[in-house]
Amino acid sequence: MTSLFLLGASEGGLFDIDATLPLMAVQVVLLTYVLNKIFFQPVGRVVEEREDFVFTSRAEAKKKIAEVEKLEVDLKNQLLEARQSAQAVIAEAEKDSENLYKEAIALANAESNASREKARLEIDSQKESALRQLKADSELIGDLIVERLMAAK
Amino acid sequence: MGFPPFLIPFAELEVGQHLYWQIGSLKIHGQVFITSWILLGALIAFVVVGTKKMERDPKGIQNLLEFLWDYIRDLARTQIGEKVYRDWMPFIGTLFLFIFVSNWGGSLVPWRLIRLPSGELGAPTADINTTIALALLVSLSYFYAGLSNKGLRYFEYYVHPTPIMLPFKILEDFTKPLSLSFRLFGNILADELVVAVLVFLVPLVLPIPVMFLGLFTSAIQALIFATLAAYYIGEAVEEHH
Numbered sequence: 512m513t514s515l516f517l518l519g520a521s522e523g524g525l526f527d528i529d530a531t532l533p534l535m536a537v538q539v540v541l542l543t544y545v546l547n548k549i550f551f552q553p554v555g556r557v558v559e560e561r562e563d564f565v566f567t568s569r570a571e572a573k574k575k576i577a578e579v580e581k582l583e584v585d586l587k588n589q590l591l592e593a594r595q596s597a598q599a600v601i602a603e604a605e606k607d608s609e610n611l612y613k614e615a616i617a618l619a620n621a622e623s624n625a626s627r628e629k630a631r632l633e634i635d636s637q638k639e640s641a642l643r644q645l646k647a648d649s650e651l652i653g654d655l656i657v658e659r660l661m662a663a664k
Numbered sequence: 665m666g667f668p669p670f671l672i673p674f675a676e677l678e679v680g681q682h683l684y685w686q687i688g689s690l691k692i693h694g695q696v697f698i699t700s701w702i703l704l705g706a707l708i709a710f711v712v713v714g715t716k717k718m719e720r721d722p723k724g725i726q727n728l729l730e731f732l733w734d735y736i737r738d739l740a741r742t743q744i745g746e747k748v749y750r751d752w753m754p755f756i757g758t759l760f761l762f763i764f765v766s767n768w769g770g771s772l773v774p775w776r777l778i779r780l781p782s783g784e785l786g787a788p789t790a791d792i793n794t795t796i797a798l799a800l801l802v803s804l805s806y807f808y809a810g811l812s813n814k815g816l817r818y819f820e821y822y823v824h825p826t827p828i829m830l831p832f833k834i835l836e837d838f839t840k841p842l843s844l845s846f847r848l849f850g851n852i853l854a855d856e857l858v859v860a861v862l863v864f865l866v867p868l869v870l871p872i873p874v875m876f877l878g879l880f881t882s883a884i885q886a887l888i889f890a891t892l893a894a895y896y897i898g899e900a901v902e903e904h905h
Contacts (some may be wrong), residue, residue, distance in 0.1 A: 525680040525853070531793035535700070536801055542704060542762060547754035550711045554733040555753075557718045557726075566721065584730035 679857065683783040693791055695780060703769040710878040736760060736890075743894030748813060748901050751895065753898055755805060760799060760890035767852055771859070771875060787852050787882075795849040799841035801896030802893040810900030824904050840896060842887060851885045897905060 682693035714725030722730055736757035740749040744756075771788020778785055788794045810818035822833040855878040862871040 526792050527680070527682060527693075527797065528793055530687065531693045531696055531791065532800075534692055534795045535696070535788075535794045536797035538697075538700065538704075538796060539691065539762060539801060543755050543758040545708065546711070546758050546761065549708065549715060550729065551733065551736075551757060553715050553718060554729050555737075557720070557722075558733060559729055561720055577848045590902060 676790055679743060681783040682721065683780050692709050693783070693793060694786050695783045695790045696791045696794060699769065699775065699785050700766065700775075700794075702773075703765045703788070704762070706769070707765045709842050717882065732761070732801040733757075739887075743891060744898040744901065748809070752805070752809065752870070752897050755801075755858065756894045756897075758888050759802070759893055763798070763848065763889050764883060764886035766794070766885055768879060770852065771878050771882060786856055789848055789885075790856050792849050795845035796841070798848070798889070799845035802844060802896060803837065803841045806896040806900040809897045813901045814903075819902065820904060821902075825873055840892075844892060848885055848889055 682696075683698075685692050685694040685697075694836060710725070711729065714729040718726055734800055737749075737753060739760070740756045741754040743749075766787050766789040775785035807818075808819065814820075822830050824833075859871055859874055859878055862874055
């Protein structure tokens with residue numbers, strides 16, 4: 512009796528299979544359709560959009576980082592170049608100023624030499640002319656003296 | 665219907681009694697449909713509320729729904745494979761959600777408060793009709809998945825490593841739905857019975873850990889059913905080389 516009751520030999524029982532089965536199958540198929548429309552599709556769309564967004568944002572960020580790194584390297588190179596060229600300019604300027612200084616010194620030396628030479632020549636010529644004058648004068652005076660002496664005699 | 669004396673204490677459990685509805689010449693188990701409609705109504709209402717206003721920064725119920733979606737996607741993707749999991753995700757997810765909601769609804773909602781003329785309300789999955797319906801749907805789906813993906817080459821699967829496998833593979837087509845339906849049915853019914861018997865014998869404290877165990881089993885059974893369904897579909901669409 513118990514087993515008959517449980518196995519559903521008559522009305523009822525645990526294993527009483529009837530039209531509930533196909534109806535439940537239809538219900539589950541309908542539920543699949545409904546859940547697909549109201550749950551799986553919309554939520555999937557949102558989640559996948561977000562995944563795409565995160566993915567593209569990450570890719571963009573990576574690209575930007577790469578760009579920034581490239582720019583940094585560029586700038587560093589530029590800075591190095593600028594520093595080098597500045598140093599070159601400074602060295603050149605130093606050399607130029609030294610040259611100028613040397614030139615100026617040389618010029619001044621030459622000038623002073625020239626003027627000294629000129630002065631010496633002038634002095635020499637004046638001395639000579641003075642000596643000549645003196646000689647002429649002394650000769651004249653000598654002559655005069657001789658003349659006077661002669662005259663006095 | 666008369667009960668033998670030793671069954672009298674258990675008569676209140678009303679094992680194997682149903683509330684019959686007559687549709688034409690067909691009989692259906694009314695209590696299964698009442699509980700499933702209430703639980704599915706709650707599930708659909710929850711989903712509708714949660715998906716009403718979806719944003720890129722999820723808030724509230726949307727978080728939970730997205731977690732569920734992600735969980736189901738991972739389940740479908742690992743079992744079925746990257747290529748066709750999208751087509752089967754709604755079915756696998758519906759199986760999971762339906763079984764999960766039925767199992768937990770069966771244990772968490774105090775159905776005993778509602779008296780029926782015959783039978784009692786409980787988890788829809790504790791009825792063999794429901795579990796056989798689900799298992800047969802799984803069988804149909806894996807046949808459909810295999811045939812639609814590989815055409816007649818699907819039947820290569822039956823002789824795949826060697827033709828010796830043919831009888832076993834054919835046998836499998838029968839044991840798969842059988843094991844699926846009976847595993848779910850047995851677990852949920854056993855859980856309900858154990859709780860009912862314990863409540864009947866010791867109405868205080870003692871049934872509570874068993875109820876928690878029941879919730880655990882229920883969740884695991886939903887996961888097992890969905891995973892196996894996905895695995896069978898994945899097996900059917902897998903390409904042999």
